[in-house]
Amino acid sequence: MDYIHKLKGLLPRSLHSHLGAVRRWLRTLPARTRRQKQRLLADPALEAKERSLLKLVETRISAGDGMYTGDGAHYYKVGLSAIRSIEEAIDAAQLGSVERILDLPCGHGRVLRFLVRRFPQAEMTASDLDRKGVDFCARVFGAEAVYSESNLDQFSAGEQFDLIWCGSLVTHLNDTGIRAVLGAFARHLQPDGLLIFTAHGERVIQRLQDEEFEYGISAENVAPIIAAYRKEGFGFADYPGASAYGISLTSPEWIRRAAAEIGLGEVYFRARGWDDHQDVYGFILTR
Numbered sequence: 001m002d003y004i005h006k007l008k009g010l011l012p013r014s015l016h017s018h019l020g021a022v023r024r025w026l027r028t029l030p031a032r033t034r035r036q037k038q039r040l041l042a043d044p045a046l047e048a049k050e051r052s053l054l055k056l057v058e059t060r061i062s063a064g065d066g067m068y069t070g071d072g073a074h075y076y077k078v079g080l081s082a083i084r085s086i087e088e089a090i091d092a093a094q095l096g097s098v099e100r101i102l103d104l105p106c107g108h109g110r111v112l113r114f115l116v117r118r119f120p121q122a123e124m125t126a127s128d129l130d131r132k133g134v135d136f137c138a139r140v141f142g143a144e145a146v147y148s149e150s151n152l153d154q155f156s157a158g159e160q161f162d163l164i165w166c167g168s169l170v171t172h173l174n175d176t177g178i179r180a181v182l183g184a185f186a187r188h189l190q191p192d193g194l195l196i197f198t199a200h201g202e203r204v205i206q207r208l209q210d211e212e213f214e215y216g217i218s219a220e221n222v223a224p225i226i227a228a229y230r231k232e233g234f235g236f237a238d239y240p241g242a243s244a245y246g247i248s249l250t251s252p253e254w255i256r257r258a259a260a261e262i263g264l265g266e267v268y269f270r271a272r273g274w275d276d277h278q279d280v281y282g283f284i285l286t287r
C-alpha cells in the first residue's frame, strides 16, 4: 500500500486521519484477509490439528482492530498460539468440561474467533472497554456482549466462568490495576474454573534492551522500569498522556505473590508462551 504513503505526502495534514481510515479499510477487505488465511493454511510448519482449526476460523477482521497491522499470517498465528497455551493450561489444571468462557479483553476477537471454533459447545462472553470491539465480537462470533469498566473492582459479568482468557491486559496495568483485574477474575471463576492470562516478562525486557521494540513508552522510561523490575519484580510506565495505562513488566514471583493474596494458586506457567513473546499463566481458586 505504498500509494497511500505517496498520497499522504500530497495531501494536507487535516486529511491524514481519513487516509489512515482508508488504509485500515483496504487492508481488512474480506478477500485480502481470506487470502491471508489460505496462505497460512499452506504453511508446512502448522500442525495438522492447527490447520484443521484454522480452516474453520472466521476471516472477517474489523477495520477498527488495533491488533491487526495488515500481517494476516501473524494475526492468525497469535490466535493459534493462544489456543496452544490454553490447551496446555487446561491439561495442567485437569479442567473438566468447559461450558462458559469469558474473553476479557476481547478486543475485536483476535483470539475469540479461535475460541468459538475450539470450544463450539461453550457459551462465550466477550468483554472490553472498547465497545465497538465488544459489539463486533457479539455480531460476528455470536458472543454475549459485556461492556467492561475502567475500574475493574466495579466489573460484573453477572455470571461465573469455567475458563477465563485474558490476553494482554495485565501487560498494560499498574500494580493497583493488576490486583483489581485478578480480583475481578477470582470473583468470576467457577469454584473449579481456570484463569489464563498473559504478562510481560524477560522476553519483553530483552526486546526493550535490544531496542527491538519500544512498546509505546517514552525512551526515558525504559531504564527505570527495567531497574524496578530487577529490584522488585515489577515495573510500570504510563503511555505518554495516559494515566494508569501503559506497559508493565512482571516477574513470575511478583505475579504469584499478587495472585496468592487474592486466593489464586498457579497451575501453569510458560515463559514467552504466547507468540514467543508474553508469559502465560494459569491460576485456579485456592479458597
Ligand SMILES: C[S@@+](CC[C@H](N)C(=O)[O-])C[C@H]1O[C@@H](n2cnc3c(N)ncnc32)[C@H](O)[C@@H]1O
Pocket: 067, 104, 105, 106, 107, 108, 109, 110, 111, 127, 128, 129, 130, 133, 148, 149, 150, 151, 152, 166, 167, 168, 169
Ligand atoms: C493489547 S489489547 C488486547 C486485545 C485482545 N485480547 C487481543 O489479543 O487482540 C488490550 C485491550 O485491553 C482493553 N482494555 C483496557 N482496559 C480494560 C478494562 N478495564 N476492561 C476491559 N478491557 C480493557 C483495551 O480496550 C484493548 O482492547
